[in-house]
Amino acid sequence: MTESPAHPALWPAPLAAGAVDATVTVPGSKSVTNRGLVLAALSSEPGWLRRPLRSRDTLLMAEALRTLGVGIEETASSSSAAAQPGGGEAWRIIPAGLHGPATIDVGNAGTVMRFLPPVAALADGPVRFDGDPRSYERPLGGVIDALRALGARIDDDNRGALPMTVFGSGGLDGGPVEIDASSSSQFVSALLLSAPRFNQGVEVRHVGAALPSMPHIRMTVDMLRSVGAQVDTPEAGGEPNVWRVTPGALLGRDLVVEPDLSNAQPFLAAALVTGGRVTIPDWPAHTTQPGDALREIFTTMGGSCELTEQGLTFTGSGRIHGIDVDLGEVGELTPGIAAVAALADSPSTLRGVAHLRLHETDRLAALTKELGELGGDVTETADGLHIRPRPLHGGIFHTYEDHRLATAAAVIGLAVDGVEVENVATTAKTLPDFPAMWTDMLGPAAVPARRA
Structure with missing residues (x-):
């Protein structure tokens, strides 16, 4: 894993005060x-x-x-x-x-x-x-x-x-x-x-x-x-x-160009984490995008979804369940799933993603370290991660110039006060204006002032 350089820009990840209810238009794939x-x-x-x-x-x-x-x-x-x-x-x-x-x-x-x-x-x-x-x-x-x-x-x-x-x-x-x-x-x-x-x-x-x-x-x-x-x-x-x-x-x-379904992940995760509802317009009925697997994965983890001509509406139940899943075909979804799994009510095993060690950074090592620094219990396996949920606390979440680590940190921040994301600007790699999209999605559900 390449060490993340020191970066003065720390973004306070907004804490959710209640259930999210939003429509989020995701840019193209x-x-x-x-x-x-x-x-x-x-x-x-x-x-x-x-x-x-x-x-x-x-x-x-x-x-x-x-x-x-x-x-x-x-x-x-x-x-x-x-x-x-x-x-x-x-x-x-x-x-x-x-x-x-x-x-x-x-x-x-x-x-x-x-x-x-x-x-x-x-x-x-x-x-x-x-x-x-x-x-x-x-x-x-x-x-x-x-x-x-x-x-x-x-x-x-x-x-x-x-x-x-x-x-x-x-x-x-x-x-x-x-x-x-x-x-x-x-x-x-x-x-x-x-x-x-x-x-x-x-x-x-x-x-x-x-x-x-x-x-x-x-x-x-x-x-x-x-x-x-x-x-x-x-x-x-x-x-x-x-x-x-x-x-x-x-x-x-x-x-x-279809909306980027993998980039919809943090917004769908927000519905799951807060027990709220998020609609992604123009979600295709048939697609080869890996992000379409989120419908099944996040439903298994405690939500429900409805696909209509208007798009996909995902609704959280207020509870998050652990999951045992092979992500070999959809490895890019691993950081966001790991973030949700760290907040679940039971352990999770994410398998089939040894190749993530060769992505923007070594994503398995990075997730193990950064979730661990927030109090999580994460073990790196030969081909994935095993996550045992524990109470998390605030701290700096380093991103290693990896856009999916930054969005995963934002998901954690919804439920954990005091999470600061290093170099959130790295999300511009595939999702420009993510911080503004995130705060717009939260709207009144965002905590306006953070506790010291």
């Missing part, structure tokens, strides 16, 4: 926005992204594509238009010949550092990748090795990590490749997204331990098919752990 940007950039004609997420990760992706020559025009609609389906902000993506030399800043965005090296291999000229110090520690070797096997030339000083340079030659052979994506499903998605532009397409064969975050691979496949790509998958009767993409032109399309 980061996962859909960044996949949509890549596919539109590789298409044969212009396309639109409507209601995209505007956050650090998505702006890094957009700027990186601009650096390679792609045109991205941003427009904003009037407030009346924004209220209509597909209204609000829109980005027009105009494909162009990809070219270097270029330097791409990935920040600490896994989608940027993994999805764009295959794109860079299609560019004409060298493309250097660099980013935040933590990005140097995150797994990338699987993508690098796979691209080399498919014909790309890459200089990474044999680190298997950033910084590195991809020497684009204007195309890539493609073909069959084996990859161990057990540390990140993004390795598979990275190859699939650009594969229609490879001369032979691609056949990606995962070898290794179980793949985490399978919903994200299904999202990649669905979005590829929506722009005209032919994809064969294990779910469609193909070989287990093998995905094939046929070479061909991608169509420009008009895509309305």
Whole structure:
């Protein structure tokens, strides 16, 4: 786990005085926005992204594509238009010949550092990748090795990590490749997204331990098919752990980005923790987003939900139950679930998330330490956490520049007086204006003055 730097900005997490009753409009999905940007950039004609997420990760992706020559025009609609389906902000993506030399800043965005090296291999000229110090520690070797096997030339000083340079030659052979994506499903998605532009397409064969975050691979496949790509998958009767993409032109399309369901998590958790009610508008009836699993998980932990045309309304019962759950497919939800579990009336075991040690920070070590510092009883296991609820107290909750740790701390703060969140601004990675959204949600339910 990378130590969190000293940060003078401590945000007093609001304490809830009563049950929350709010409607919270959650911005668009980061996962859909960044996949949509890549596919539109590789298409044969212009396309639109409507209601995209505007956050650090998505702006890094957009700027990186601009650096390679792609045109991205941003427009904003009037407030009346924004209220209509597909209204609000829109980005027009105009494909162009990809070219270097270029330097791409990935920040600490896994989608940027993994999805764009295959794109860079299609560019004409060298493309250097660099980013935040933590990005140097995150797994990338699987993508690098796979691209080399498919014909790309890459200089990474044999680190298997950033910084590195991809020497684009204007195309890539493609073909069959084996990859161990057990540390990140993004390795598979990275190859699939650009594969229609490879001369032979691609056949990606995962070898290794179980793949985490399978919903994200299904999202990649669905979005590829929506722009005209032919994809064969294990779910469609193909070989287990093998995905094939046929070479061909991608169509420009008009895509309305779904709300980011994983970013809805802290607001749904607020209903559970306070015994209140929160509605998330435009929750899709059918989606590949991992966050949709919250409906079942938080219901098991003591709430109830109703999905209507208006969205999802989640209601807490006033009690929180522990849970024994495998989160292997939805690992990004672990910090928020751990926060709720620390406030439950019985122990919880969160399994299948060993890969979280390689995320924005080592999330398992960070949660164990920070919940423990507040008085919690958390044990790190080989592939997750065991949480035994105890009375918690206030204190500083360090975030290690990890947005999901910051939102988890805010959930704890609803029930525990005196929780101070270090560097809450890190939530801008995927959820801009989170502190304002949080206090707006609480409204009269927030305690206006904090006890010393």
